[in-house]
Amino acid sequence: MERRNWRALVVGFMGAFALIAGLFAVVGAGDVLEALATADPLLVAVSVGCAVLWLGAWGFVLQTVLGTLGVDLPTGRSLLVYAAAVFANNVTPFGQAGGEPIAALLISKVSDARYETGLAGIATVDALNVVSSLSLIAVGVGYYATTATIGGRLAVAVQSAIVIVASVTVLLYLVWRYQEAIVARLSGAAAAAVVRLPVGGSDSDAIAEDVSQRLRRFFAHIERMAVQRRRLAVAFGLSTVGWLLQAAALLAAFAALGHSVPVHILVFVIPLGNLAGATPLPGGLGGIEAAFVALLVPTTGLPAATVTAAVVIYRGAIYWLPVVIGGSSMAAFSARTVA
Numbered sequence: 001m002e003r004r005n006w007r008a009l010v011v012g013f014m015g016a017f018a019l020i021a022g023l024f025a026v027v028g029a030g031d032v033l034e035a036l037a038t039a040d041p042l043l044v045a046v047s048v049g050c051a052v053l054w055l056g057a058w059g060f061v062l063q064t065v066l067g068t069l070g071v072d073l074p075t076g077r078s079l080l081v082y083a084a085a086v087f088a089n090n091v092t093p094f095g096q097a098g099g100e101p102i103a104a105l106l107i108s109k110v111s112d113a114r115y116e117t118g119l120a121g122i123a124t125v126d127a128l129n130v131v132s133s134l135s136l137i138a139v140g141v142g143y144y145a146t147t148a149t150i151g152g153r154l155a156v157a158v159q160s161a162i163v164i165v166a167s168v169t170v171l172l173y174l175v176w177r178y179q180e181a182i183v184a185r186l187s188g189a190a191a192a193a194v195v196r197l198p199v200g201g202s203d204s205d206a207i208a209e210d211v212s213q214r215l216r217r218f219f220a221h222i223e224r225m226a227v228q229r230r231r232l233a234v235a236f237g238l239s240t241v242g243w244l245l246q247a248a249a250l251l252a253a254f255a256a257l258g259h260s261v262p263v264h265i266l267v268f269v270i271p272l273g274n275l276a277g278a279t280p281l282p283g284g285l286g287g288i289e290a291a292f293v294a295l296l297v298p299t300t301g302l303p304a305a306t307v308t309a310a311v312v313i314y315r316g317a318i319y320w321l322p323v324v325i326g327g328s329s330m331a332a333f334s335a336r337t338v339a
Helices: 003-027 029-037 041-068 075-090 096-111 115-147 152-177 179-195 204-226 229-256 263-278 287-300 304-338
Strands: none
Touching (some): 003 029, 003 287, 003 304, 029 304, 041 229, 096 115, 096 304, 115 229, 152 179, 229 263, 229 304, 287 304
């Protein structure tokens, strides 16, 4: 990794840890540590186990999506590739937006697929995860509204989610509607940038044509997947199962501290809190923890220190487990590719 990239990574993690330290200071670091000391190790292990199952469920989503593109990955390799993709998301700023190009490159290397095929695959997985999360938010918030009054903080979070999703939907429609113009503009811009590089080629027309073909293949892959309704339905179901397993992991984290939390609250808080992954921090680290605490304290009625302790256990499984497994997988795949 280049020195500049290392510097950006270190700065990103320093910012994330500073944000977490600030959260601990606000809720009381001593109280959080005291709550963590009482955690039941067996239930903490259950939380970690649910995180493993979540990672596996979304690994199957990737395998299913790639299958629609004619890319056949064995189950074990699909799970490790997705773990590596999550690792890439967790160590780059802006969550999925930062890790998708790396994940696409990894998919292309381990499956001999084109880069644009891998990018279409991982982008579709992310899109399915967003759609399934919206479904759970709608169901969870709807049920919560029948049993309690929706507070201002939760209302703002839901409204923010609606605005973000609506904006992304409009953007995707415009990109699809004007894909030919976008392909032409991006191809020309990419060619002009490459020829100015010391190692770039001199034939800008050839470079522009190559970029244009790759972009057209990317859009063709998206269109091809759109008509595979049965496979997409299976992938959507697996994506939903993944979110529910995340909810189970947080439920087990609260249980480890001796508290019971309504499942329907976790079902919509988890995808809402993950919107903070769009912050310019590695995988949203720090921002997501703060968002969870801000949402769970008013909806559960539990002390902030207890909620923070449960979030620490949960995020320890959901964030750091893929970092360990995915980082090891990426290192192994990279070494095999070099060899």
